[in-house]
Each structure stands twice: as C-alpha cells, then as structure tokens.
Amino acid sequence: MANTLPPTFDRTGRHALTPAVDHDELARFNFLTNLNVHLGQQVSPGNRSAYEKRVKPAFKKAAGRDPETRQDLRKAMRNDPYYQFWAALRRNTMEQRQQSGRHVVLRQLDDLIGKAKSFNDGKDTLKIDGQMKVPRYLARVDNHCMPGSYYTEVVADDILAGANYETGLFVTTAGSMSSKGDGGGRAIVNFVKKSFADFKPKRILDLGAGIGVNTLPLADAFPEAEVFAVDAGAPMVRWGHARAQAMGYDNVKFIHADGDNLDFEHGSFDWIQTTMFWHETSTTAIQSMMKKMFDLLAPGGLFLNVEQPNFKPDTPLYDQFTRDWDAWYNNEPFWSKLHVMDVFELVKNAGFDPRKLFDGGTEADIEQGQFQPWSSTLSRHKHELKDSGDVKHNQYKGERWYLYGGWK
Amino acid sequence: MTEIDVNKLANAKAKGKRPYFFDDPAVERVLSITMAVATELAVTRERLDTVERLLEDGVPVTKANIDSYRPDDDAAQERQQWHADYISRILRIVHQELEAIENESLNEDSEKLADKYAAA
Amino acid sequence: MNQESKVRVPQTAKGHRPTFFDDPVNDRLTAMMMSMVTEMWVMRERLDSIEALAAEKGVFLTEELERFEPSPERAEERERMRQEFLDRIFYIFQEEAEDTDRGDTEDTYEEAVNISAN
Incomplete structure (x- = not known):
C-alpha cells in the first residue's frame, strides 16, 4: 500500500x-x-x-x-x-x-x-540594487498570500x-518538491538532458528565480556554466545567495533586478529559464520581458518556461474554475488571464521562429525514501489538473510539470 | 539588536482584500478561531506524544530534549497518522454533508419519512 | 492501493441529518467544536494517565504538580507563550484591521485582477 x-x-x-x-x-x-x-x-x-x-x-x-x-x-x-x-x-x-x-x-x-x-x-x-522600483505587478497585492510579498524589507539586510x-514551501507543497524543494528544477534538467542531449550552455539565466530552489539544479547539471538567478525581491535574493553559498554553489550569481530592466549584454545567454513566474506578472510586463529575453539570448539559445497548462477549448468549465481559484482567493491575480492567453503567440511576437517552438511535460524529480511514494496524492495541483485531460496523471509519482519554449 | 514586534509582524496580512466566503462575516471569524484552536490542540497532542516517547526511552523530559526530539520512521508514521485521523474527526461534519450531496437516498428527512410510514 | 480506489466508508447514518440552527453553517461549526471538545478530553485523560504512571514509578506526584511554582524565568517564558498563543488564535482580527486601514475591498481586488490582465 x-x-x-x-x-x-x-x-x-x-x-x-x-x-x-x-x-x-x-x-x-x-x-x-x-x-x-x-x-x-x-x-x-x-x-x-x-x-x-x-x-x-x-x-x-x-x-x-x-x-x-x-x-x-x-x-x-x-x-x-x-x-x-x-x-x-x-x-x-x-x-x-x-x-x-x-x-x-x-x-x-x-x-x-x-x-x-x-x-x-x-x-x-551577489548584487542588490538599493534603488530598484518595485514592479507594478508585484505592488498591487501580495502574491500567494505572502504578507509583504517578495520585496518588503522590515529591517536592513x-x-x-x-x-x-x-520554510513554508514544505507545508504548501506537502513535501512533494523533495526535501530541498528543488523537484521542479531537477525535472527541468531531466527534460533538457533527455530532449537536447548535446546542449551545453555556458551562460544560464533564471528569471524570477526567487531564492533559487529551482536554479541550483541547473548549476548541478552544468557545473561549468555561469548561472544567474535574477529576482525583484531583495530579501529573496539575499537569502537565496547565502543559501546557495552555504550549500556549496560557487557558480551561481544572484542579482536583484527588475526583469524588465536587466543589465546584461545582448545575446549573452545560451539558456533563459522562467519557472512558475509568469503568473505573478501582468500582460504588459510579460510581453515586454519576453522581448528582453529574446534579445538576451544568443543565436541557437534556448528559452524554456514552466507553468500550468493553459485552458484549451475543450477544458471543462469546472476545471477552469478550480484552476482559476488561486487567482481570486490566493492573491495570484494574473493567473486567471494567463490561463486563457495565447502564450505561443506571445513568444512568437517576441521574435521566436514559430517552427522552433515546442512544448512538453516532465515529472518532478524527487529522491527516494520518505519523500517519494506518497506525493501523487498532493493537494494543490492534483485537484486542479487531475481531470483536465491536459496531462496524464494516472501514473505520476511527483508533480507533473508543463513546459514550453523555443530556440533562437 | 533590531526592535521589531515579532507577533504583530508574524500575523501581518497579505496585501489584497481577504475574501469572506460566508454571508455573515462572523462565521468567517468563528471558523478562523476554531481552526487556530484545532492547530494548537494538535500541536499539544504531538508534544504529549514526544513526552511519552522520551519517558519510555528513559530520556529526561527537559525542554532541550523535547525540542531536539526527532521521530524515527515508525514514530513519524504514527504521528502523521494521528494528525490525519484527528483532522478526519474534526471535519467529519463536512464529509457527512458531502455524502448527503452525493447520495440523496441517504438524505431523506426523518419527519417526512415518519409521515410516509404513517400513511403506509 | 492508491487513493482513487480507496473505498470511502460512509460516515453518515442513512436519513437526513437535521439542522437545528436557522443558518446550517452554525450546525457545522458546532459539530467541529464538539469534535474538538472530545479531543480535548481524550488528551486531558491521557495526561492524567501519565501522571498516574509517573506517581506509580516514583517520578513525580500529582500533588507536586499542584504545588509546582515556576521559576521567574519559566513564568516569563509562559507569559510569552501565552501571548503568542492568543495572537495565533485571534490573527483574523489583525487581518481585518489591516484591510480596513488599507481600504482594501472585494472591488479593489477585482480591480487588481483586471489591471494585471492589461
């Protein structure tokens, strides 16, 4: 059993x-x-x-x-x-x-x-921008009911x-993201290694990285690469950097910046990753950031985004309602709109060649032992995705992630 | 040392209007208090379990020993099972209602049934 | 055995569960409260058993418990714990006050959803 x-x-x-x-x-x-x-x-x-x-x-x-x-x-x-x-x-x-x-x-x-x-x-x-203005989309409500959101500073440093x-990630996800909370990041790595075996990125950007839980697996997978974790919340970046250092990562740079105003050179990244980040932005912000990301990618570079799958014409109304719930009652206001946006159109408009776009699914990679066997029963995403028909959930052991992206 | 009001800050509310799901906001308040009490009861029960296990192992019941106690796999399983069972008990009424929704035959009104039997 | 195939044992006796209050939500709250009252008593009795066993084994006596006076440090610690306890139980009132202070309403939230769609 x-x-x-x-x-x-x-x-x-x-x-x-x-x-x-x-x-x-x-x-x-x-x-x-x-x-x-x-x-x-x-x-x-x-x-x-x-x-x-x-x-x-x-x-x-x-x-x-x-x-x-x-x-x-x-x-x-x-x-x-x-x-x-x-x-x-x-x-x-x-x-x-x-x-x-x-x-x-x-x-x-x-x-x-x-x-x-x-x-x-x-x-x-570590770079903290003391002058950064909080992006408008973050300032309206505190995302996912986290008082003060990602950016509020109560005291210095x-x-x-x-x-x-x-600390709370475990409670919210009930341990389904593995003991280090990095099941999503490792799932991304598994997908990339399996799908693009020859891909050897030298510079990687994770935009909206938070404290970098899902960034560190990218650094594990490509130890020679220079990895950048960027986030708009200074307390997140400070903690993420200290945490990464404490865990022995010295190839990950943590930058506090607005994703719409990044100080990187044109074409300087081989891989730009965004993970469960879009739904905390807004239409104008993500359109603009997508264009920036395209600009920052080197020719032949990879863009990859992990999000919940969008609604399809045949997504039952009831599933749409449950998957929209967090938008209304868990302070994720943009999610409702993102669910019905044509994200591929958005990516194409940023400059990507439509023939070089793809999507797919990957399962959260969680270590064996205490964390492994039970997590298919997870609360949050199960009730949202189980019957949606978008992803197969019968056999999955961990979180099932939807991802899409393109090559420049 | 930075002077901050730990409890006030811990209780701070996320910006964005809190949704009230019931017609009467007093119900929301009472439910919120009830669930906070439910949490505290569970916490106290887990503490008592720790005290028992320390006593059983002959370990002095000091605050330090209680705080540093880590259950082995079996104990962890037993304690989680207790939480799961406890939650089922306090939310029993919710499950009862669900059964009534899902199975109308379980849900005949006794007074109407009595009338039916009387007429039969 | 996976969750899906698990048989759900009925918890309800066949026959409509009567509700006694004008608003049935009060029946629900009362039922939860009564379950917790039961839990509370089970725990209280368990503590009594621990005391009895402790006395039997010569660890400490209930009388000693009754006479126990916390040290000043412990008393202070208890006061802190009590304050934190009450803050946790009644957090919703602080939330309401903060919403009122900020002027946040359901309408301002709906506005936030609509603005982010642009």
Missing part, C-alpha cells in the same frame, strides 16, 4: 542557514501539512459534487441556461455552503502557514541576518521573505 501520509517536517533538507524550529513549531508545520493534504484529497473533490448536484441545477433554474463561463461558475459557487466552508478552510490554512513560517523567522531574525551576511558580505556573486518562503 502506497504511503498516503506526507513526510514530517524534520525530514526537510538542512543547511547552515536553516532556521531553528522548536518542538511546537515543528508540530504546527506537521499539522498544517496534513490539513493541507486532507483539504485537497478529501474535501476539495466534494466541490464538484456540490456543483453537479445543486449549484448547476440552481443556476439553470434561475438563468434558464447552463453556466457558460468560469466566471458564471465562480459566482454561482460562492452561494454554495459546502464550497464556502472548503474555501474558508483553505484560505485559513494558508494564512496559518504564513503566520507560522514568519514567526519562526522573525523570532531569530537578527541571528539569521547575521548568518546570511557571513555568506554574503564581500561576495561578487532583511531576509524574512526568503527564509519564510523556504
């Missing part, structure tokens, strides 16, 4: 900067992880029953037609008591996760800043956002 329980929090990977957690903080993460899983596996599927059995018939009775758009559906579901309860529980679980992670970091903030500084000070692999992000 497959293990359907998530691993305990103490099984997560540690490094020299890992915040200390006392007994009850650890237990709180364990509980919230289990709650997250329970809501995803046991409670969330009931929303579909509520929809089919009473929301849809009620809508039809009132409107004289079936719901036609995901907006119809979202508004109709807002009146259903079962859905209301699930939604309030889910929102509350995320808030508790933020509260717990932030408290752990804040109570030892001075100590963690000191440790980060010991890895950061005097290193030419702040690392709160980065440290909290890393």
Whole structure:
C-alpha cells in the first residue's frame, strides 16, 4: 500500500542557514501539512459534487441556461455552503502557514541576518540594487498570500521573505518538491538532458528565480556554466545567495533586478529559464520581458518556461474554475488571464521562429525514501489538473510539470 | 539588536482584500478561531506524544530534549497518522454533508419519512 | 492501493441529518467544536494517565504538580507563550484591521485582477 501520509517536517533538507524550529513549531508545520493534504484529497473533490448536484441545477433554474463561463461558475459557487466552508478552510490554512513560517523567522531574525551576511558580505556573486522600483505587478497585492510579498524589507539586510518562503514551501507543497524543494528544477534538467542531449550552455539565466530552489539544479547539471538567478525581491535574493553559498554553489550569481530592466549584454545567454513566474506578472510586463529575453539570448539559445497548462477549448468549465481559484482567493491575480492567453503567440511576437517552438511535460524529480511514494496524492495541483485531460496523471509519482519554449 | 514586534509582524496580512466566503462575516471569524484552536490542540497532542516517547526511552523530559526530539520512521508514521485521523474527526461534519450531496437516498428527512410510514 | 480506489466508508447514518440552527453553517461549526471538545478530553485523560504512571514509578506526584511554582524565568517564558498563543488564535482580527486601514475591498481586488490582465 502506497504511503498516503506526507513526510514530517524534520525530514526537510538542512543547511547552515536553516532556521531553528522548536518542538511546537515543528508540530504546527506537521499539522498544517496534513490539513493541507486532507483539504485537497478529501474535501476539495466534494466541490464538484456540490456543483453537479445543486449549484448547476440552481443556476439553470434561475438563468434558464447552463453556466457558460468560469466566471458564471465562480459566482454561482460562492452561494454554495459546502464550497464556502472548503474555501474558508483553505484560505485559513494558508494564512496559518504564513503566520507560522514568519514567526519562526522573525523570532531569530537578527541571528539569521547575521548568518546570511557571513555568506554574503564581500561576495561578487551577489548584487542588490538599493534603488530598484518595485514592479507594478508585484505592488498591487501580495502574491500567494505572502504578507509583504517578495520585496518588503522590515529591517536592513532583511531576509524574512526568503527564509519564510523556504520554510513554508514544505507545508504548501506537502513535501512533494523533495526535501530541498528543488523537484521542479531537477525535472527541468531531466527534460533538457533527455530532449537536447548535446546542449551545453555556458551562460544560464533564471528569471524570477526567487531564492533559487529551482536554479541550483541547473548549476548541478552544468557545473561549468555561469548561472544567474535574477529576482525583484531583495530579501529573496539575499537569502537565496547565502543559501546557495552555504550549500556549496560557487557558480551561481544572484542579482536583484527588475526583469524588465536587466543589465546584461545582448545575446549573452545560451539558456533563459522562467519557472512558475509568469503568473505573478501582468500582460504588459510579460510581453515586454519576453522581448528582453529574446534579445538576451544568443543565436541557437534556448528559452524554456514552466507553468500550468493553459485552458484549451475543450477544458471543462469546472476545471477552469478550480484552476482559476488561486487567482481570486490566493492573491495570484494574473493567473486567471494567463490561463486563457495565447502564450505561443506571445513568444512568437517576441521574435521566436514559430517552427522552433515546442512544448512538453516532465515529472518532478524527487529522491527516494520518505519523500517519494506518497506525493501523487498532493493537494494543490492534483485537484486542479487531475481531470483536465491536459496531462496524464494516472501514473505520476511527483508533480507533473508543463513546459514550453523555443530556440533562437 | 533590531526592535521589531515579532507577533504583530508574524500575523501581518497579505496585501489584497481577504475574501469572506460566508454571508455573515462572523462565521468567517468563528471558523478562523476554531481552526487556530484545532492547530494548537494538535500541536499539544504531538508534544504529549514526544513526552511519552522520551519517558519510555528513559530520556529526561527537559525542554532541550523535547525540542531536539526527532521521530524515527515508525514514530513519524504514527504521528502523521494521528494528525490525519484527528483532522478526519474534526471535519467529519463536512464529509457527512458531502455524502448527503452525493447520495440523496441517504438524505431523506426523518419527519417526512415518519409521515410516509404513517400513511403506509 | 492508491487513493482513487480507496473505498470511502460512509460516515453518515442513512436519513437526513437535521439542522437545528436557522443558518446550517452554525450546525457545522458546532459539530467541529464538539469534535474538538472530545479531543480535548481524550488528551486531558491521557495526561492524567501519565501522571498516574509517573506517581506509580516514583517520578513525580500529582500533588507536586499542584504545588509546582515556576521559576521567574519559566513564568516569563509562559507569559510569552501565552501571548503568542492568543495572537495565533485571534490573527483574523489583525487581518481585518489591516484591510480596513488599507481600504482594501472585494472591488479593489477585482480591480487588481483586471489591471494585471492589461
């Protein structure tokens, strides 16, 4: 029998900067992880029953037609008591996760800043832009309900956002991203190595890299390459750099910059990667950044993006609604629009040759042991993608990732 | 030493209006408090489990020993199973409702049934 | 056995579950509260068993527990723990106050969704 329980929090990977957690903080993460899983596996599927059995018939009775758009559906579901309860529980679980992670970091903030500084000070692999203006798309709401988002600095040399992000990643994904949280990055590497065996990039840019959890596997895969992790949040970049250094990576540079205003030379990268980043931008921002990325790529260079698959004409309305949920209620406002955008058109408009575009899927690469066997039961993406028909989910062991890209 | 209000900052809200899913916001508040209590209860239960395991192993029950306790694979499995079972118990009502939605035959109103039987 | 094929054991006795409040959400909240009351008592009784066993083995006695006075350091630590506990339980009120301070409403959120679409 497959293990359907998530691993305990103490099984997560540690490094020299890992915040200390006392007994009850650890237990709180364990509980919230289990709650997250329970809501995803046991409670969330009931929303579909509520929809089919009473929301849809009620809508039809009132409107004289079936719901036609995901907006119809979202508004109709807002009146259903079962859905209301699930939604309030889910929102509350995320808030508790933020509260717990932030408290752990804040109570030892001075100590963690000191440790980060010991890895950061005097290193030419870290660049912080003290003058950078926060991009408009980040400033409107705090993405995925993370108070202060990626960029807010509470004190000098702040690392709160980065440290909290890393600490809570386990709870949100219930360990399905491996003990170091890098299952996505390793999945990308597997895809690239398998699909483009001769590809040997010398300079790699990961844009919107956050603390670089998914950047480090790229550096592992191409140890000779110069790797750049760029993010608009200074606390993320500081923490990411210190973390990478503590884990022994010296070929990864962390740059604090607006993706729309990058100080790199034209044609200077062989590979530009974006991972689960687009949905936290906006239409104008991503159009503009895509053009920049095309400009920064060398001829023959690779662009690759990992995101949730977009809706297709035959994506059932109910699936559209569940996959849109985070846009409305988990502070990911752009996701709703991105789901219906023609992303290939966007990539083509940036300058890519339509004949050199591709898409595909790859499975999160997670190590064996505690983290391996159970994660196909993960809450968040399972309920969103299971029945969508976009990706096969019957056999997958970890997260299934959709990716697309092109060659310059 | 930087002076910060740890608890206030930890509780800070993400910018962007918090959605209220119930018609009455008081329900949202009560549910939020209830779930926070549920968390604390689970945390205390896990702590008690740790105390028991330390006692069983003859390890002094000090704060340091409690904080540094790490369950072996079997203990970790047992503790996670407890959380899973506990959550099922406190959310039982939600599952009951789901069963009622999915299976109308389970959901006949007793008073109406009584009338039906009386008439039969 | 995977999750999909797992048999879901019915939790409901056949027959409509009556709701007693005007708004059935209060029935749900009450049911959750009652489950937690049960859990609380189970835990309390478990602690009592630990005390009994501890006394039996000469570790400590319940009477000693009753007489126990925390050291000033421990008392201070408890006060801190209590404060943090209450902050966690009642966090939603701070959230509401922050929304009000910022003037955030459902409309401003919808605006954010629409703006990001541009």
